[in-house]
Amino acid sequence: MARLNAENVALAHEVIARYPRRKSALIPLLHLAQEQDGYVSEEAMEHLAELIDVTPAEVLGTCSFYEMFKREPVGRYLVNICGTLSCQLLGAEDLIHHAEQSLDVKLGGTTADGLFTLEQAECQAACTEAPCLQVNYRHEYRVTTDDFDRLIGDLRSGKSDIPNHGVLSEVRQSIPAERRVGAVAPEDVTGAPAWLPTEEPSS
Amino acid sequence: MTLGGTTSPYAAGFVANDTPRIVTSRFDLEDGYTLDRYLATGGYEGLRSALDREPGEVHGEVRDATVLGRGGAGFPAGVKWGFMPPEVWPRYLVVNGDESEPGTYKDRLLMERDPHQLIEGCLIASYAVGLSQCFLYIRGEMALAQERVATALNEAYGAGYIGKNILGTDFSLDIILHWGAGAYVVGEETALIESLEGNRGMPRLKPPYFPAAIGLYGKPTIVNNVETLANLPWIANNGSAAYRAIGTEKSPGTRMVAVSGHVKRPGVYEIVNGITTFRQLLFDDEYCGGMRPGRELKAFVPGGGSAPWFGVDQLDLPFEASEIGPQGSMLGSGAIMVMDDTADIPKAAYSLTRFYAHESCGKCVPCREGGTWLERILHRVVNGQGTSRDLQVLMEVGGTICPGNFPHAASERLGIEAASFPYQMTTICFVGPSAFAPIHSAMTLFPEDFAALVADNDDLAEANGDHGFATNTAVPVELKGVSVR
Numbered sequence: 001m002a003r004l005n006a007e008n009v010a011l012a013h014e015v016i017a018r019y020p021r022r023k024s025a026l027i028p029l030l031h032l033a034q035e036q037d038g039y040v041s042e043e044a045m046e047h048l049a050e051l052i053d054v055t056p057a058e059v060l061g062t063c064s065f066y067e068m069f070k071r072e073p074v075g076r077y078l079v080n081i082c083g084t085l086s087c088q089l090l091g092a093e094d095l096i097h098h099a100e101q102s103l104d105v106k107l108g109g110t111t112a113d114g115l116f117t118l119e120q121a122e123c124q125a126a127c128t129e130a131p132c133l134q135v136n137y138r139h140e141y142r143v144t145t146d147d148f149d150r151l152i153g154d155l156r157s158g159k160s161d162i163p164n165h166g167v168l169s170e171v172r173q174s175i176p177a178e179r180r181v182g183a184v185a186p187e188d189v190t191g192a193p194a195w196l197p198t199e200e201p202s203s
Numbered sequence: 204m205t206l207g208g209t210t211s212p213y214a215a216g217f218v219a220n221d222t223p224r225i226v227t228s229r230f231d232l233e234d235g236y237t238l239d240r241y242l243a244t245g246g247y248e249g250l251r252s253a254l255d256r257e258p259g260e261v262h263g264e265v266r267d268a269t270v271l272g273r274g275g276a277g278f279p280a281g282v283k284w285g286f287m288p289p290e291v292w293p294r295y296l297v298v299n300g301d302e303s304e305p306g307t308y309k310d311r312l313l314m315e316r317d318p319h320q321l322i323e324g325c326l327i328a329s330y331a332v333g334l335s336q337c338f339l340y341i342r343g344e345m346a347l348a349q350e351r352v353a354t355a356l357n358e359a360y361g362a363g364y365i366g367k368n369i370l371g372t373d374f375s376l377d378i379i380l381h382w383g384a385g386a387y388v389v390g391e392e393t394a395l396i397e398s399l400e401g402n403r404g405m406p407r408l409k410p411p412y413f414p415a416a417i418g419l420y421g422k423p424t425i426v427n428n429v430e431t432l433a434n435l436p437w438i439a440n441n442g443s444a445a446y447r448a449i450g451t452e453k454s455p456g457t458r459m460v461a462v463s464g465h466v467k468r469p470g471v472y473e474i475v476n477g478i479t480t481f482r483q484l485l486f487d488d489e490y491c492g493g494m495r496p497g498r499e500l501k502a503f504v505p506g507g508g509s510a511p512w513f514g515v516d517q518l519d520l521p522f523e524a525s526e527i528g529p530q531g532s533m534l535g536s537g538a539i540m541v542m543d544d545t546a547d548i549p550k551a552a553y554s555l556t557r558f559y560a561h562e563s564c565g566k567c568v569p570c571r572e573g574g575t576w577l578e579r580i581l582h583r584v585v586n587g588q589g590t591s592r593d594l595q596v597l598m599e600v601g602g603t604i605c606p607g608n609f610p611h612a613a614s615e616r617l618g619i620e621a622a623s624f625p626y627q628m629t630t631i632c633f634v635g636p637s638a639f640a641p642i643h644s645a646m647t648l649f650p651e652d653f654a655a656l657v658a659d660n661d662d663l664a665e666a667n668g669d670h671g672f673a674t675n676t677a678v679p680v681e682l683k684g685v686s687v688r
Contacts (some may be wrong), residue, residue, distance in 0.1 A: 027383065
């Protein structure tokens with residue numbers, strides 16, 4: 001796959017400008033690359049290195065630390081079944097076993113048609129709704145084996161509106177130019193912000 | 204039996220009760236996350252009221268209210284703010300929305316159901332102590348929370364609540380939506396800052412203990428949890444005295460807790476701080492309504508996966524940190540995971556230990572190596588292939604991560620007394636000790652469950668030679684029907 005396309009380069013510049021230091025934009029930009037291609041390719045990492053002025057190795061260093069960044073293509077839908085305590089107590093193991101059978105893949109594998117990658121995930125902050133899973137990081141609660149099959153059926157037949165792997169928020173932050181304060185490099189800030197009285201607030 | 208309390212149709216898991224609603228007041232509203240609804244229900248009034256006062260006065264109000272940090276450590280927000288060195292600029296605010304402690308489910312709801320309340324909290328904090336840029340760091344795996352917060356930020360910028368000269372004053376602030384990419388350790392505040400700088404999310408060496416001194420880009424930085432900040436609009440509106448009128452002297456206000464596992468009604472509840480007991484929360488109809496029919500409580504984790512476990516003897520303790528610590532655990536992030544008599548205790552411990560071993564960032568050797576050892580050894584014990592020697596090694600490895608007494612609860616059944624929290628540690632952050640906590644708790648409170656798993660293997664191990672590890676033998680043997688090398 002590829003470097004960021006023109007539209008995403010424009011977005012990348014907008015994101016980079018929000019931070020006092022360019023490298024802070026790296027994780028959001030890796031997400032942008034993954035949104036474009038479904039995974040983070042080497043070419044994309046090299047391109048990001050150019051954009052934020054670091055070496056490709058530094059981009060790889062950050063990218064490889066985080067679970068969500070896939071450096072190989074995965075299925076269109078990433079199915080993460082939670083296996084941590086609250087879900088484990090309420091049947092996660094059975095659900096995982098069922099999912100492996102029903103999709104005919106082992107954990108970490110991708111179905112032959114390239115639609116689904118199955119993973120066991122860690123706590124998804126939905127512990128009261130156990131057992132839970134996520135499809136491309138959208139939650140499903142109190143999932144029975146029947147629910148699972150129905151969900152997979154809906155995804156196969158295109159009845160679901162879950163976007164492809166790589167797309168997180170479908171809304172982007174957009175800061176109107178006339179409202180933007182603007183990021184300043186920390187070394188260029190010399191004094192207290194305008195609204196503070198000249199003396200330090202009592203503390 | 205009918206359970207009281209109304210379950211919100213919009214906030215999955217949330218159950219309303221008789222507690223004053225400080226942070227969850229909009230969870231029953233279908234459109235509580237929109238700017239229109241927020242404004243119609245008193246939204247941004249706290250900000251207006253703060254902007255009418257001097258920043259120092261607002262800081263004083265928050266300090267007097269004593270908002271204990273809701274991320275895990277329980278440190279009062281107003282005091283933390285006061286740790287910033289005078290006359291060092293700029294100062295930053297980093298919002299910790301990386302909720303991922305096992306069992307914890309509250310910050311995600313606050314971001315999805317009432318994002319403007321969080322934004323207003325960020326604005327009030329920034330105004331009070333002169334923070335010139337705010338980064339709202341949301342966990343990567345929370346697509347809906349990112350969407351709701353992005354929408355709310357766009358609305359609030361458009362309406363003049365964020366950005367240049369907010370509501371026509373000198374106060375200007377950008378709030379930048381940032382999100383992670385899947386790493387539990389990034390919830391640790393210095394790792395969060397590393398991540399925000401675009402690096403691998405590894406905790407920084409201490410001291411300094413607080414990034415308030417040296418934080419983002421080496422500048423004074425306040426890292427506050429989502430729920431902590433969500434309390435600020437209410438305090439700005441109602442004052443610290445009203446806040447302190449709820450809860451106790453040491454632990455004022457309310458807090459959100461998530462109760463999951465083997466109870467009749469698992470749920471997210473806003474409870475009175477310092478007073479509500481675990482017995483009330485687990486058994487009252489207003490809350491969880493007790494165990495599932497015919498079942499008895501065996502153990503519960505009182506404060507997130509990192510917390511040492513409690514049992515029936517600790518049910519009458521209140522949500523008060525100063526009482527929980529001496530009893531051997533912590534309140535942490537308000538996550539209670541309940542196990543009844545059907546729970547497989549060694550397996551439950553394994554599920555948590557695996558989590559922490561998996562989430563080790565690899566910086567400190569005792570955590571990176573020790574966590575992995577704990578996971579592997581416990582795995583073979585759980586699978587019926589361990590020996591007594593394995594159980595000893597688990598404790599020894601734990602002892603290299605946390606030397607000395609590890610905290611645990613008292614047990615009348617076993618005739619043991621509590622060892623108080625906290626522990627000593629050989630690692631920079633709490634991930635290493637957290638891998639050991641479930642093992643130590645489970646083996647201390649339920650030794651018979653482990654003894655039963657290894658009982659049949661000790662003889663075999665001896666027969667196979669010497670070192671006591673049943674599964675490391677060169678000659679293939681049959682153990683409980685499983686073929687091992």
